[in-house]
Amino acid sequence: MAVPANATTPEKAWYYIFRVLCALIFLFLIGPILVIIPLSFNAEPYFTFTDAMLSFDAAGYSLRWYEDFFTSDEWLRSIRNSFIVAIFATILATVLGTIAALGLSSRFMPYRSLVMAILISPMIVPLIISAAAMFFFYSKIELAQTFVGVILAHTALGIPFVVITVTATLTGFDHTLTRASASLGANPTRTFFRVILPLVTPGVISGALFAFITSFDEVVVVLFLAGPEQKTIPIQMWSGIREQISPTILAVATLLVLLSITLLTLVELLRRRSERLRGMTPG
Numbered sequence: 001m002a003v004p005a006n007a008t009t010p011e012k013a014w015y016y017i018f019r020v021l022c023a024l025i026f027l028f029l030i031g032p033i034l035v036i037i038p039l040s041f042n043a044e045p046y047f048t049f050t051d052a053m054l055s056f057d058a059a060g061y062s063l064r065w066y067e068d069f070f071t072s073d074e075w076l077r078s079i080r081n082s083f084i085v086a087i088f089a090t091i092l093a094t095v096l097g098t099i100a101a102l103g104l105s106s107r108f109m110p111y112r113s114l115v116m117a118i119l120i121s122p123m124i125v126p127l128i129i130s131a132a133a134m135f136f137f138y139s140k141i142e143l144a145q146t147f148v149g150v151i152l153a154h155t156a157l158g159i160p161f162v163v164i165t166v167t168a169t170l171t172g173f174d175h176t177l178t179r180a181s182a183s184l185g186a187n188p189t190r191t192f193f194r195v196i197l198p199l200v201t202p203g204v205i206s207g208a209l210f211a212f213i214t215s216f217d218e219v220v221v222v223l224f225l226a227g228p229e230q231k232t233i234p235i236q237m238w239s240g241i242r243e244q245i246s247p248t249i250l251a252v253a254t255l256l257v258l259l260s261i262t263l264l265t266l267v268e269l270l271r272r273r274s275e276r277l278r279g280m281t282p283g
Helices: 009-039 064-071 073-105 112-119 127-140 147-170 176-183 188-217 220-225 233-243 248-277
Strands: none
Touching: 009 248, 064 073, 064 248, 073 112, 073 147, 073 188, 073 233, 112 147, 127 147, 127 220, 147 188, 147 220, 176 188, 188 248, 220 233, 233 248
């Protein structure tokens, strides 16, 4: 967007200052990533740029740390655990969050604000408090250090994202469509799958992606609840930093960054599709 032709001198100055500030903030946020990615190709076992790398010598770059990641049983076990936990937690969070959002969208829902506050509380309560509470509770019911316990914990963390995205999608939803479906003889189940779900699918998928990212990158709850058999990628990286510093961690971090960028791109595409379905212009 160009500067308006009738803009005053202060407005023009603020136009350029604002963009410079945004660029500096953006650089501050992505700076560590810009350092990690090239270092993951370092041929030497160092966390610094070697002379060969700085001179762009091909001998200074290598895929050895990516090879170490894909050939290590420990790393492969952790990534398998991460996907198992994230997939099942995402499925549960998506189903429960969508049902809750549909209930909250009804004008007949009593105590709607209170229920909404309870559902999104995992996003507000400090994660260390939630993790400690889950640990004491799960220890009493023998779910600590089990995959079921970790999956349920991540489900609780992912539900708020699904509730928020689906609720936002349902904003302005024309409930006469459901009444029209019922008047044509469709039962509630058929109405949901043929009328409601197609309209809220972008919000459901967006919430599921956020729930997946939250579970895949989560470390605090897993530190409290997981045992050696439930070690995930973030925990493996945490252990590697404390016990055995290896540039393999940089390779894993680069792969996680690429995964996050891919998923967030999908979220943005779904947001634009949702706006088109609702007759809005993507902004």
